[in-house]
Amino acid sequence: MRKNPFTPSFGVAPPLLVGRTDLIEDFGIALDEGPGAPGRATIYTGARGVGKTVMLNEAEEQARSRGWLVISETATPGLISRLTLNHLPQLIDAHVRTPTKRRLTGIKLNGLVGVNWETTDASTLQPALRQQISELTDALAEHETGLLITVDEIHRYLTDELRELGTIVQHMFREGRELAFAAAGLPSSINDLLNDDVLTFLRRADRHALGAVQxxxxxxxxxxxxxxxxxxxxxxxxxxxxxxxxxxxxxxxxxxxxxxxxxxxxxxxxxxxxxxxxxxxxxxxxxxxxxxSLADISDVDRSFLVAMSHDDGPSKTSEIAQRLGVSTTYAGQYRLRLISADLITPAGFGKLTFTMPYLREYLRGHAAAMGLPQQGPKELS
Ligand SMILES: Nc1ncnc2c1ncn2[C@@H]1O[C@H](COP(=O)(O)OP(=O)(O)O)[C@@H](O)[C@H]1O
Ligand SMILES: [Mg+2]
Structure with missing residues (x-):
């Protein structure tokens, strides 16, 4: 029997990728343009299932097709130590060291005596990270290629490690190294991270909000x-x-x-x-x-969505406020949070509509099961 070609699961390359050609090419161009090209630090944001992981895979493909090395990671605790203890030593072994040299030096790097390899404390690992990326990009520059690091699902709970990584990547950029960085995350997570003053690096990155395809x-x-x-x-x-x-x-x-x-x-x-x-x-x-997607947001935000789901088309913010028994100003705060989470979008003056298909129908059917009042709470503190 013929095999079903479609891929209804996350992170899997679709049989035909559509609507992202320009974006994918942009990333390739940034690699060609050399150090200093803004697109060498890129962030893809968007709701679940919009194709962020697939875009990171495409960015990696752009890099590989140019002979670049790629480190593909996810923002879970231990990111920095995975880079310094696994990925980078492996790449350095394979692309920098000669076999004899490797035997002599083991996994330790020249000049890096005293680094405690057991630790997961990012600030201790930072010198190692910097040294390793320098060593690798130096070697790659001789072949006119570079290193791409991708980090999927970036999230506020990893702020410290992302800050460490960002600081070093920024240094490496300043030194004109052949290095690129691409990340992806939910819009709300990215916003949280960008509000952190120290993450200037991420704020300067090229940000692409992925949306619906024509x-x-x-x-x-x-x-x-x-x-x-x-x-x-x-x-x-x-x-x-x-x-x-x-x-x-x-x-x-x-x-x-x-x-x-x-x-x-x-x-x-x-x-x-x-x-x-x-x-x-x-x-x-x-x-x-x-x-x-609903599990990512707070109860009050969910009650706002449930109140919206009573309408067959775009909802008026003022009516939603009434249904929830809150002031329009207060409702305006939910509105902003939900817009930035990419769950709703403005639809004409004072109106809002759902971004995700079938969310309205789903909320109508599941409001009770979610433990939320069908008509929205009368009073919210
Ligand atoms: N541009 C696209 N064209 C066709 N299918 C796509 C496209 N982008 C993503 N997909 C498919 O959609 C699903 C979700 O993509 P994924 O990258 O996992 O989303 P996200 O990481 O944003 O949650 C996957 O099955 C993927 O194959
Ligand atoms: Mg994903």
């Missing part, structure tokens, strides 16, 4: 993988499928996956397959994307 591109991202498996889909069915995604990348894969699997042994995907597939995708988007 429906024309979405249709292509659905049609092309289907046709590559030898199957077919009509134009109308394809645009119905595209509409159902609202351009949201995770849904491209989820909708594609479910319409594909309805009658996998037939060649032509029928209108029925598409309708049933869209319904199946809608049923699953809640637990896959919406529920985890």
């Amino acid at each position: 429906l024309g591109h979405v249709a292509e991202a659905i049609r092309n993988p289907i046709e590559r498996t030898g199957r077919s889909i009509s134009d109308d069915a394809c645009s119905a499928a595209a509409d159902a995604t609202s351009g949201y990348p995770f849904l491209i894969q989820l909708v594609g996956y479910h319409i594909w699997r309805q009658s996998p042994t037939t060649t032509a995907i029928s209108d029925d397959d598409v309708a049933t597939g869209i319904a199946a995708a809608r049923r699953r988007v809640g637990s896959l994307v919406l529920e985890p």
Whole structure:
């Protein structure tokens, strides 16, 4: 049987990546432009499932295709020690040291006696990190290549380690080294980090808010993988499928996956397959994307969203305030937080709407289960 080409899970390269060509090229250009190019420090932000991890993978591909080395990491505790104890020594071993030299020096670096390799204290490891990146980029510069470090899921709880890393990367930039840095995170996490004064490095980085992909591109991202498996889909069915995604990348894969699997042994995907597939995708988007997104925000923010979900279209901020029993000014604060979390977006004067497809329907169905009053609390402290 033909294999379903769609990838409805996180961090997996889609069968056809659409709508990001310019952004991917921008990163490649920054690598070509040399030290000092602003894009050599890049941050991708956006809601869950918008394609941040996929963009980091693409940035890595841009680097590899130019002969650069890549360190691909995630912002979890121990980031700095993983860099100084695993990644960098390995790369230095493979690309800098000759085998004899390696035997003599072990994993310790020349001139770095006294560093306690056991420690996970980032400030102790910082000299090692700086020395290692210098040593590696010196060697790479001879081959006219460099080093890209990517860090996925950057988050406030790792502020200290990110600050250490940022400080060193900034130093290396100033020294004109062939080094690039790309990171990704949820908009709310990034905002928290950028508000930290010490993270000036991240503030100066090129920031790209990833959003919905144009429906024309979405249709292509659905049609092309289907046709590559030898199957077919009509134009109308394809645009119905595209509409159902609202351009949201995770849904491209989820909708594609479910319409594909309805009658996998037939060649032509029928209108029925598409309708049933869209319904199946809608049923699953809640637990896959919406529920985890809602888990990231506070109870009061969730109650604001529930109050919005009573409207069939854009909601008036003033009416939401009324439903919640709070002042318009107070409601304005939720509004800002939720906009910066990429969950809602302004829709004309004094109005708001949901960013994520099916969030409204999900909230209507799950408000009670989330322990939130259906009409919003009367009083909020
Ligand atoms: N531009 C795109 N075109 C098609 N599919 C995409 C695109 N970007 C991401 N996807 C798909 O969407 C899903 C979520 O992408 P991912 O990068 O994991 O999102 P995030 O890291 O923002 O949560 C994956 O299955 C991926 O293959
Ligand atoms: Mg991700």
